[in-house]
Amino acid sequence: MRALCWNGIKDVRVETVPDPKIINPKDAILKITSTAICGSDLHLYGGYMPGLKHGDILGHEFMGEVVEVGKEVKKLKVGDRVVVPFTIACGNCFFCDEQLWACCDNSNPNAALGAKMFGYTTSGLFGYTHLCGGYAGGQAQYVRVPFADVGPLKVPAHLSDEQVLFLSDIYPTGYMAAENANIRQGDTVAIWGCGPVGQFAIRSALSLGAGRVIAIDDSQERLKMAKQGGALTLNFKEVNVVDVLPEMTGGLGPDSCIDAVGMEAHGYGIGAVYDLAKTKVGLMTDRPNVLRQCIYTCRKGGTVSIIGVYGGVADKIPLGAAFNKGLNFKMGQTHMLRYMKPLLEKIEAGEIDPSFVVTHRAALEDAPKMYSEFAKRGKVVKTVLDPFGARTKVERAREELAPQASR
Amino acid sequence: MDLQPKNGVNVGNSERLASGVLGGVLVLMATRQRSWLAQPLALIGVSLLGRGFSGKCAVYKQLGVSSAHGGHHLALPGGMFNRTVKVQKTVTVKASPAEVYGFWRQFENLPRFTQNLISVAEKQPGMTHWVARGPNDLHLEWEARIHEDTPNERISWATTEDSPIQHNGSVSFREAPAGRGTEIKVVLRYDIPAGVMGQALAKVLGDEPGQQLDADLRRLKMYLETGEVARTDGQPAGAGRDTTGQMSTNDAILDLSIK
Numbered sequence: 001m002r003a004l005c006w007n008g009i010k011d012v013r014v015e016t017v018p019d020p021k022i023i024n025p026k027d028a029i030l031k032i033t034s035t036a037i038c039g040s041d042l043h044l045y046g047g048y049m050p051g052l053k054h055g056d057i058l059g060h061e062f063m064g065e066v067v068e069v070g071k072e073v074k075k076l077k078v079g080d081r082v083v084v085p086f087t088i089a090c091g092n093c094f095f096c097d098e099q100l101w102a103c104c105d106n107s108n109p110n111a112a113l114g115a116k117m118f119g120y121t122t123s124g125l126f127g128y129t130h131l132c133g134g135y136a137g138g139q140a141q142y143v144r145v146p147f148a149d150v151g152p153l154k155v156p157a158h159l160s161d162e163q164v165l166f167l168s169d170i171y172p173t174g175y176m177a178a179e180n181a182n183i184r185q186g187d188t189v190a191i192w193g194c195g196p197v198g199q200f201a202i203r204s205a206l207s208l209g210a211g212r213v214i215a216i217d218d219s220q221e222r223l224k225m226a227k228q229g230g231a232l233t234l235n236f237k238e239v240n241v242v243d244v245l246p247e248m249t250g251g252l253g254p255d256s257c258i259d260a261v262g263m264e265a266h267g268y269g270i271g272a273v274y275d276l277a278k279t280k281v282g283l284m285t286d287r288p289n290v291l292r293q294c295i296y297t298c299r300k301g302g303t304v305s306i307i308g309v310y311g312g313v314a315d316k317i318p319l320g321a322a323f324n325k326g327l328n329f330k331m332g333q334t335h336m337l338r339y340m341k342p343l344l345e346k347i348e349a350g351e352i353d354p355s356f357v358v359t360h361r362a363a364l365e366d367a368p369k370m371y372s373e374f375a376k377r378g379k380v381v382k383t384v385l386d387p388f389g390a391r392t393k394v395e396r397a398r399e400e401l402a403p404q405a406s407r
Numbered sequence: 408m409d410l411q412p413k414n415g416v417n418v419g420n421s422e423r424l425a426s427g428v429l430g431g432v433l434v435l436m437a438t439r440q441r442s443w444l445a446q447p448l449a450l451i452g453v454s455l456l457g458r459g460f461s462g463k464c465a466v467y468k469q470l471g472v473s474s475a476h477g478g479h480h481l482a483l484p485g486g487m488f489n490r491t492v493k494v495q496k497t498v499t500v501k502a503s504p505a506e507v508y509g510f511w512r513q514f515e516n517l518p519r520f521t522q523n524l525i526s527v528a529e530k531q532p533g534m535t536h537w538v539a540r541g542p543n544d545l546h547l548e549w550e551a552r553i554h555e556d557t558p559n560e561r562i563s564w565a566t567t568e569d570s571p572i573q574h575n576g577s578v579s580f581r582e583a584p585a586g587r588g589t590e591i592k593v594v595l596r597y598d599i600p601a602g603v604m605g606q607a608l609a610k611v612l613g614d615e616p617g618q619q620l621d622a623d624l625r626r627l628k629m630y631l632e633t634g635e636v637a638r639t640d641g642q643p644a645g646a647g648r649d650t651t652g653q654m655s656t657n658d659a660i661l662d663l664s665i666k
């Protein structure tokens with residue numbers, strides 16, 4: 001089959017690899033019909049997250065048709081059309097029982113590695129480093145799905161791929177970001193980052209009762225999409241967010257602040273320069289300047305909800321501000337199975353059509369180009385890849401001109 | 408990793424002498440034995456003799472160990488040990504103490520979740536035979552006697568005196584608080600002999616034996632809670648995998664994570 005493989009920093013290639021096969025009795029094999037590139041993939045692409053090996057297949061936002069099931073798979077049948085959550089959960093450990101699906105104890109074969117980094121292991125994730133299990137990802141034509149009776153959600157035929165694909169990650173993720181923000185009717189919620197996750201957080205915050213959402217980014221296209229979703233917008237290149245937010249909220253500060261940016265925050269000012277310098281010399285992994293702004297601007301007793309990914313250590317977090325203002329914190333990888341079904345119902349009821357976020361469509365063969373465009377974090381907001389699509393003429397021409405670069 | 412010297416001499420001088428002597432004794436013994444032991448004894452004896460003369464040992468080569476580079480390291484016969492390794496780990500499993508005890512008490516089940524055990528068999532009540540994977544596909548075998556067997560609470564075992572590997576272990580089961588299942592605590596002790604047997608055993612145990620027990624218990628938990636052990640070996644990967652099996656690092660993370 002064809003699959004997108006990581007071969008080093010900013011080096012991803014579509015290669016021919018062996019087809020996946022059933023390894024464990026509860027596995028299923030999916031033929032993928034649609035797959036997407038996520039902001040989380042950019043942390044891998046840019047080399048921020050450790051634990052990749054050359055040749056690893058990336059991708060964790062995918063859906064498709066079941067073509068094979070292991071002998072212990074009871075519910076899922078060949079032919080079922082499903083969307084698959086990016087976190088892999090066993091469905092029968094303490095954490096799964098507690099609905100903490102992203103903390104599943106039994107799905108990470110490299111649990112000891114994960115535990116070394118974080119104290120205890122996280123769940124396995126598709127296409128997201130060997131620390132998270134080393135599962136082959138879904139930017140491919142086929143994928144192996146473990147614990148197939150637990151994760152995959154059957155989707156009705158009348159909904160298109162693009163309407164349900166984002167149940168695999170970013171819609172539940174944006175929703176959890178908003179839920180974690182403890183929003184009460186009429187609250188003001190500030191959201192940093194208008195990427196796909198931010199976009200879903202904006203819409204979810206409003207649906208959970210926020211009176212207003214202030215969305216922050218520096219990309220015109222993304223801010224425009226935020227505005228279409230009902231948010232007020234701030235361009236952090238044009239205004240000083242730390243000064244403006246209190247002004248906009250009667251001197252009180254936002255009730256909730258959502259960090260939908262994570263470890264690769266860009267920024268201006270002294271803090272950002274300091275972060276860049278420290279990550280460049282390898283003394284720090286994460287650039288927490290958005291988190292700092294969340295903490296600093298949040299109202300007393302408010303909530304900071306972190307949904308952007310952090311992977312390691314970060315410096316100069318204003319803990320004093322957090323403590324003395326009595327802030328609440330919630331964060332983490334999305335506990336997917338809590339949200340997939342209820343959110344599918346919202347889609348079916350016509351409350352939201354997640355396909356609004358799609359700005360680009362391409363063949364899997366063209367994925368390397370889409371990675372490099374997406375990494376600019378501008379007009380490419382969400383790309384949906386067709387694993388069996390033919391490569392575009394432009395890409396074929398490029399390959400002929402520079403064969404070694406694209407193979 | 409490979410401890411084989413270039414000239415093929417992997418047996419130290421003093422050990423060569425000892426080998427020769429021991430080999431001679433064994434061959435001599437074998438000629439007096441009438442039992443089924445005679446043939447293996449003679450074989451071992453002959454190979455030891457040969458080793459004494461040549462300084463080359465096929466078995467050592469197989470094991471990937473050597474006693475030559477120290478020059479004066481003697482492979483001591485059983486009974487003299489230069490260090491003891493003790494490891495201990497606890498894991499909570501969502502199952503009752505009776506279920507977990509029942510699973511473990513069938514020692515045959517242990518290879519289902521341990522990385523290095525090939526088989527464990529209770530040959531006669533209370534007496535178990537263990538086969539483990541050594542370096543280069545060599546098998547290490549030993550006998551262990553069950554010393555304590557308190558249903559649903561604790562099992563302990565220890566190798567017999569003549570075992571080439573001196574090892575004992577225990578597993579205890581305790582009901583976890585708040586209905587969370589069973590806390591399984593395993594304590595293992597290995598006496599690592601000086602010389603090559605020790606080197607081979609050390610290889611099996613790995614750099615950090617605690618890590619291996621840790622990984623084994625995680626797999627035990629997976630097996631008992633889900634009926635399978637999570638795996639990702641055998642999955643497809645791109646051609647790049649062949650050039651390097653190394654994981655990418657972001658050194659800052661590993662250096663600065665809280666130890």
Ligand SMILES: NC(=O)c1ccc[n+]([C@@H]2O[C@H](COP(=O)([O-])OP(=O)(O)OC[C@H]3O[C@@H](n4cnc5c(N)ncnc54)[C@H](O)[C@@H]3O)[C@@H](O)[C@H]2O)c1
Binds near residue numbers: 261
């Ligand atoms: N917690 C989870 O389970 C989960 C799941 C999916 C994604 N994520 C994470 O969510 C984050 C966002 O994902 P995405 O797909 O939207 O990614 P993305 O990279 O497309 O979006 C990030 C956005 O943040 C903006 N940004 C950068 N610096 C900023 C700053 N200083 N202030 C305000 N905005 C700034 C960028 O311009 C960009 O638009 C990523 O860290 C991703 O890894 C988390």
Ligand SMILES: [Zn+2]
Binds near residue numbers: 039060086169
């Ligand atoms: Zn994602």
Ligand SMILES: [Zn+2]
Binds near residue numbers: 089090092095104
């Ligand atoms: Zn679980």
